Amino acid sequence: MSGSPSEHAGAVGHHFAAFDRRDWHRPVDRGPLRFAVVGVGTFAKNRALPAISTVEQTETTVFVSNTVSESDPVAREYDIEAVVGYDEFHAGAATDDYDAVYVAAPNAFHREYAESAAKHGKHVLCEKPLATSVADARSMVDACEDAGVTLMTAYRLHVEPATRRTRELVQEGYIGRPVQVHSTFATKLLDGHDDDHWRLDPSIAGGGATIDLGVYPINAIRFLLDEDPVTVQGVTNAWGSAFDRVEEHAAFQLTFPSGVVASCSTTFDGQPDSHLQLVGTDGSISIDSPYGGDVPQEVTVECGDMRMEYTGAPVDDVCEEVAYFANHVLTGRRPGPDGRDGLTDLRVVEAVYDSAENGRRVELDADD
Structure with missing residues (x-):
């Protein structure tokens, strides 16, 4: 996006002026x-x-x-x-x-x-x-x-303000053409949980760090880019004695039709942290701690010599999710993160497991 640093700052500031606006809301005359x-x-x-x-x-x-x-x-x-x-x-x-x-x-x-x-x-x-x-x-x-x-x-990220404002900036070209995405999600699963926690049982959880934590960056990146990955390559491993049936750590790379490459890492046994950064030809946008239950609403936008940091008011993302769902049901609309959205993410998760097991890049076909 062309323009001076002050013009960039003004344009970005316009999106953050009503940071927590519910742009999805429609008037409701029935309920609850x-x-x-x-x-x-x-x-x-x-x-x-x-x-x-x-x-x-x-x-x-x-x-x-x-x-x-x-x-x-x-x-x-x-x-x-x-x-x-x-x-x-x-x-x-x-x-x-x-x-x-x-x-x-x-x-x-x-x-x-x-x-x-x-x-x-x-x-x-x-x-x-x-x-x-x-x-x-x-x-x-x-x-x-x-x-x-x-x-x-x-998927609470679909209605969480920092993510929605970031999507707007990406779609309107504030960082130019997106080329790379970097994301991490790390937690200490066994802090506060016993070794018999259901997330350590693949018959109940479906897997480990990939399916439990990996769906967060997978879905967030798909939402921000408004496209689905076409190839997946992944690695999983486990070192801790409690992780003898599910993977403890995972790293995977997604490529998209536009050429964007996303690199993601997740772990059940790492210093708690989450981060998401989109790098474009003209700038970058970073969201601090997007995946935890307490999202600080901190967004950093860099474009040339301009750097703008914004911290929004705290938002209960589960309240936003519930309000979004109810508003769409009561007004007869289909929500953004619908069942097919969750289905697509599981296709990516299964491709990560396939890639990790067979040591190859997996191509994703269009879903029916």
């Missing part, structure tokens, strides 16, 4: 959207339930759990009168009491809960990864499409 939360575990208690309670157009009316009862403190806190077991949920219990489900159960169970919700005519907001395999994800997509219900993969 009533949720059945499937899997009342740590994430549901700490993030999903408070978010649903906070968003004006949503409320939780049903718990689906085999371990929580109506007398449980969390049920009393959210005034939940209908608590049904998993078998009861599949059989259609309490279907008059909810409009949509939030699937917050471990990965391997996403498919069965989403398909039962679709069978009962309920919309689905499903945590990521969408499933543990491409086959399961495709079955979920087909079930929801056949039932005419919304399926959204819970």
